Amino acid sequence: MRWRRIVPPILGVIIVVLIVVIGSITPLVSILNPSKGVIQNSRNLVISNQTYNLPGLQNAVNVVQDSNGVYHIYAQSASDLYYSLGFIQAKNRLFQIEVFGLEGMGQMSTFFGQSYQNYDKFQTMTGAPITAEMDWSTVFDNRATNNTDATTSTALLSYADGINAYINYSEAHNTLPLLFKLLGVTPYYWTPVYSFAVQEIMAQTLEFGDTGLQFSMIYSMIGNATYNLIPTFSPVQSYYYAGYSGQANPSVLAESQNTYSPNATVISMTRLLLKEFEYDPPTYFPVNVPDHSNEIVIAGNRTSTGNPILMGGPVLGFSLPAIWFQVQLVAPGIDAYGVVLPGDPAIVIGFNSNIAWTLTDTQAISDGTFFFVQQISGNSYYWNSTLHPLKTYRINGMEVNWTNLGPVMVQNGSIALVMDWMGNMFSNDLGALLNIMTSSNWNDFRNALSIWKAPYQNFAFANRTMIADISPAFYPIFSGTTYNPGAIMPGSGSEYISGSVPYNMVPQVVNPSDGYIVSSNQRQVGPAYPFWYGNTMSFSDGFRAMMEVNYLNNHTGISVHDLSAFQQHNYTDYSAQLAVPKIMSYISHSSNTTLQRAAAIFSGWNYSMGAGSTAASLWFFTYQYLFNDVFMPYLQQIGWIPGNNEVLGVPSGMGGSLPNTTGYASMEVDLIHYILNDSAAPFSADNQSTMQGLIQQAVAQAMEHLLSLYPSGNFTWGKFYGFLFPNLFGLSSFNVGPISKGGDFNTPNDASGVGPANYPTGGQSWVMVVNLSNVSRSIGVYPGGQSEDPASSQYSNYVMNWINGDYLSLLFVAKASDISSANVMSVIHLNPEVG
Amino acid sequence: MSAINRNQYVAFISSLVIALILGFLLLLTGIWYLIVLAGFAAALIVQKRNVIIFLSTFIAGLLVSLIYVILLPVTYEIAIMNEVATLAGISSTILWALMFLVSALLSSAGALIAASLTPFLVKGESNASP
Numbered sequence: 028m029r030w031r032r033i034v035p036p037i038l039g040v041i042i043v044v045l046i047v048v049i050g051s052i053t054p055l056v057s058i059l060n061p062s063k064g065v066i067q068n069s070r071n072l073v074i075s076n077q078t079y080n081l082p083g084l085q086n087a088v089n090v091v092q093d094s095n096g097v098y099h100i101y102a103q104s105a106s107d108l109y110y111s112l113g114f115i116q117a118k119n120r121l122f123q124i125e126v127f128g129l130e131g132m133g134q135m136s137t138f139f140g141q142s143y144q145n146y147d148k149f150q151t152m153t154g155a156p157i158t159a160e161m162d163w164s165t166v167f168d169n170r171a172t173n174n175t176d177a178t179t180s181t182a183l184l185s186y187a188d189g190i191n192a193y194i195n196y197s198e199a200h201n202t203l204p205l206l207f208k209l210l211g212v213t214p215y216y217w218t219p220v221y222s223f224a225v226q227e228i229m230a231q232t233l234e235f236g237d238t239g240l241q242f243s244m245i246y247s248m249i250g251n252a253t254y255n256l257i258p259t260f261s262p263v264q265s266y267y268y269a270g271y272s273g274q275a276n277p278s279v280l281a282e283s284q285n286t287y288s289p290n291a292t293v294i295s296m297t298r299l300l301l302k303e304f305e306y307d308p309p310t311y312f313p314v315n316v317p318d319h320s321n322e323i324v325i326a327g328n329r330t331s332t333g334n335p336i337l338m339g340g341p342v343l344g345f346s347l348p349a350i351w352f353q354v355q356l357v358a359p360g361i362d363a364y365g366v367v368l369p370g371d372p373a374i375v376i377g378f379n380s381n382i383a384w385t386l387t388d389t390q391a392i393s394d395g396t397f398f399f400v401q402q403i404s405g406n407s408y409y410w411n412s413t414l415h416p417l418k419t420y421r422i423n424g425m426e427v428n429w430t431n432l433g434p435v436m437v438q439n440g441s442i443a444l445v446m447d448w449m450g451n452m453f454s455n456d457l458g459a460l461l462n463i464m465t466s467s468n469w470n471d472f473r474n475a476l477s478i479w480k481a482p483y484q485n486f487a488f489a490n491r492t493m494i495a496d497i498s499p500a501f502y503p504i505f506s507g508t509t510y511n512p513g514a515i516m517p518g519s520g521s522e523y524i525s526g527s528v529p530y531n532m533v534p535q536v537v538n539p540s541d542g543y544i545v546s547s548n549q550r551q552v553g554p555a556y557p558f559w560y561g562n563t564m565s566f567s568d569g570f571r572a573m574m575e576v577n578y579l580n581n582h583t584g585i586s587v588h589d590l591s592a593f594q595q596h597n598y599t600d601y602s603a604q605l606a607v608p609k610i611m612s613y614i615s616h617s618s619n620t621t622l623q624r625a626a627a628i629f630s631g632w633n634y635s636m637g638a639g640s641t642a643a644s645l646w647f648f649t650y651q652y653l654f655n656d657v658f659m660p661y662l663q664q665i666g667w668i669p670g671n672n673e674v675l676g677v678p679s680g681m682g683g684s685l686p687n688t689t690g691y692a693s694m695e696v697d698l699i700h701y702i703l704n705d706s707a708a709p710f711s712a713d714n715q716s717t718m719q720g721l722i723q724q725a726v727a728q729a730m731e732h733l734l735s736l737y738p739s740g741n742f743t744w745g746k747f748y749g750f751l752f753p754n755l756f757g758l759s760s761f762n763v764g765p766i767s768k769g770g771d772f773n774t775p776n777d778a779s780g781v782g783p784a785n786y787p788t789g790g791q792s793w794v795m796v797v798n799l800s801n802v803s804r805s806i807g808v809y810p811g812g813q814s815e816d817p818a819s820s821q822y823s824n825y826v827m828n829w830i831n832g833d834y835l836s837l838l839f840v841a842k843a844s845d846i847s848s849a850n851v852m853s854v855i856h857l858n859p860e861v862g
Numbered sequence: 863m864s865a866i867n868r869n870q871y872v873a874f875i876s877s878l879v880i881a882l883i884l885g886f887l888l889l890l891t892g893i894w895y896l897i898v899l900a901g902f903a904a905a906l907i908v909q910k911r912n913v914i915i916f917l918s919t920f921i922a923g924l925l926v927s928l929i930y931v932i933l934l935p936v937t938y939e940i941a942i943m944n945e946v947a948t949l950a951g952i953s954s955t956i957l958w959a960l961m962f963l964v965s966a967l968l969s970s971a972g973a974l975i976a977a978s979l980t981p982f983l984v985k986g987e988s989n990a991s992p
Contacts, residue, residue: 031912032978032981033978035912035916035974035975035977035978036974036975036977036978038971038974039970039971039972039973039974039975039977040971040975042967042968042970042971042974043895043898043968043971043972043975046895046964046967046968046971047895050895055960056894056964058946059957059960059961059964060892060894061889061894061926061927061930061931061961061965062889062890062891062892062894062930063892063894064961065942065943065946066930066931066934066939066942066943066961067934068942069934069935069936069938069939069941069942070934070935070938072935072938072941072942073935073938201892205942205945205946209946209949758949760948760949761945761948816945817945818938818941818942818944818945
């Protein structure tokens with residue numbers, strides 16, 4: 028019959044057309060393709076001995092993956108070393124590397140679509156992509172005459188070649204990381220510009236912000252009362268690692284309190300720009316946290332070994348894959364161990380056979396971001412009453428105008444808000460870190476950092492005989508009328524950056540008599556420092572540093588184990604230690620049964636925010652309610668809430684631990700000061716409320732809240748606090764946690780947040796304790812894994828080690844052949860491609 | 863086994879083997895749709911009833927996918943498919959089934975299309991011939 032001849036072919040055509048159509052509108056067909064689809068990625072999960080023949084390698088390279096998953100790369104030249112690092116890092120983290128590169132260059136929408144356009148636009152406006160290009164061209168052009176630039180150039184070019192070699196290999200073998208296939212995108216070839224873009228992202232994460240704008244907003248509301256709310260110097264901090272305690276330098280204080288008053292137009296522009304800062308990429312990728320880092324160095328006369336011990340704990344947002352990738356890099360003249368960033372070939376924190384180093388953020392000087400009001404006329408701007416042409420950059424399909432001070436961030440008619448960000452200065456941080464890797468003493472180390480401009484970081488140092496710390500950066504010195512640089516300044520020519528603090532005057536100390544150095548984001552120099560250094564808005568409140576100082580003052584003969592236990596298991600909240608005795612004095616004799624019950628809970632408490640402690644929960648919520656009761660009525664009175672909280676945020680205590688709130692370190696410092704001094708004036712609701720009344724009220728509120736959740740009274744802190752490790756790309760199915768653990772914002776493992784709606788998603792991203800008597804006996808771990816693939820056994824395998832404080836031994840071996848087979852997971856041979 | 867049944871059996875196996883080998887080779891190019899040609903060729907070479915051609919090429923398509931699967935580390939494939947299924951919000955069983963089904967359908971679709979041409983290629987021989 029005729030239908031027997033017609034129907035089958037029609038059916039066949041329909042089947043094919045349907046499959047093709049489905050394949051064109053969904054990734055289903057491409058990802059299920061047996062020869063090119065996702066099942067081919069199963070080969071990436073196999074951990075076994077492998078050999079690769081790669082173009083561009085000069086000599087064979089041995090890569091040993093130890094039993095902890097750490098890669099030890101042994102090469103015969105620096106170029107082969109960095110090439111191999113690029114290849115191996117891409118093999119494990121290619122998607123992460125590429126996304127970081129796109130983030131830095133303001134090109135996220137090429138992978139993730141138009142919903143990221145606002146982030147790309149903001150990124151482009153900041154100048155970061157322009158600076159990345161400028162950094163690379165400067166380094167490359169100077170390589171013949173500058174050793175550091177030559178080293179950097181070799182490293183970055185080789186590193187890029189290695190990444191690109193992996194891209195070519197994986198494309199040829201259909202093993203491109205899963206997310207490329209799922210998104211239907213192909214990787215771009217890596218260049219050194221992207222490595223500098225990653226440097227820019229880190230500078231943005233660590234030293235970039237809108238505190239200057241916020242200060243101006245607040246000043247426009249309350250005028251000089253701002254200096255009470257946001258004091259220049261902390262009334263509580265007493266330890267400054269680089270000294271200068273004592274009376275405030277009068278000219279610095281005067282400068283800090285000479286705030287320029289912009290007009291209403293500028294204030295409305297400020298409000299607009301503050302909203303734009305929501306699109307600052309590091310605010311969302313990876314998750315940005317307001318929390319702070321630790322570094323402690325202990326001299327040999329206070330350790331059990333007789334040699335220094337160095338402890339590092341940089342606090343960053345958690346993610347899976349983690350931001351760090353752990354390696355040992357060995358080549359002639361190079362033998363260093365530590366962690367590198369995705370897209371950059373330098374060990375940021377680590378050690379070699381002679382020295383150890385770690386970093387924390389200085390958080391000084393308004394996050395290195397300054398704002399000016401400038402007059403614009405057409406394509407020109409005014410400076411000292413003279414017109415100068417705007418410089419226009421065309422990048423990412425946008426035009427960005429720069430004045431002599433920086434990019435125009437927002438313009439209203441002839442008025443512009445211009446941003447001068449220290450991250451836009453040429454700064455070969457990568458070169459400095461590459462030189463640190465080969466440094467053998469303090470002089471080498473210090474010299475290496477002399478070129479460091481931004482971000483502002485505290486570098487702790489130790490070798491077998493000495494300890495030191497230095498905070499190198501381009502700290503601007505303002506000339507002219509010297510308005511408060513922590514707020515918007517006039518940009519007519521009266522105010523400008525005329526230079527920087529000389530290198531010998533930046534905060535630094537060598538072998539202090541205390542026998543230790545603590546630089547955990549507290550202000551580095553005291554009020555007597557002769558240069559403007561910011562206000563309490565940007566520093567950590569200092570309680571954690573004081574807690575660490577207390578510990579060190581009360582302990583000697585400290586071992587590596589002691590210090591690691593302190594880092595991960597000491598949950599003492601210093602602010603509780605200060606405040607709870609005062610609180611007890613107000614509640615322990617009350618006839619109110621709720622307050623009596625609270626007093627009984629606090630009685631005998633050792634101020635530890637342990638997971639099993641009910642006193643910890645009571646302290647946390649009492650603090651939050653007190654913070655709210657002291658500040659909120661005032662903020663409502665001045666129009667912060669609700670009129671301006673969209674741009675200034677709603678403050679809450681403990682670094683903004685409550686959901687959808689913001690941390691203000693100044694207010695944390697203020698609150699403890701008020702508690703200790705029995706007065707909340709001028710910020711209590713009506714200046715009549717006594718601190719006793721406020722505290723009793725806060726304690727009662729906290730008890731009521733806790734008992735409403737746990738009527739039995741079993742409101743242990745572990746029910747509220749724990750850590751969440753989110754997938755970096757927002758794939759929540761691959762999150763880990765929340766996992767209960769002790770601590771809070773003021774403990775060494777600093778993290779703000781409270782469950783169930785706001786579990787901490789940040790903390791010490793890499794905990795490391797280096798034993799300078801024998802660096803091979805050092806320990807460390809980061810909460811994550813070496814692989815970015817959730818299906819890999821190396822995706823999150825370190826998380827529980829980190830949670831439990833089970834540091835891993837850091838195998839530091841000079842030759843591949845010296846690594847015992849028991850410590851080897853796999854061996855990868857990278858050979859030069861022949862022919 | 864009667865001569866007719868033996869004939870059909872041989873045709874079935876022949877068609878399956880041709881489609882399987884061609885399908886595997888064509889899939890090496892990475893273009894999944896090319897499996898259509900495998901079924902097409904099998905049907906042209908082994909000119910038999912639609913049912914035999916369809917079933918043999920359908921099974922051949924399944925087997926092509928299966929060969930690719932068993933050539934890879936199966937444990938990790940399962941992990942990968944679980945990962946993709948989690949992201950897609952569907953069961954990994956469905957993904958596996960789809961992978962095999964698409965191969966099978968492409969191969970058999972090619973055969974069905976070829977079935978319309980065989981009368982023109984071999985004069986006087988109908989599709990209904992045993």
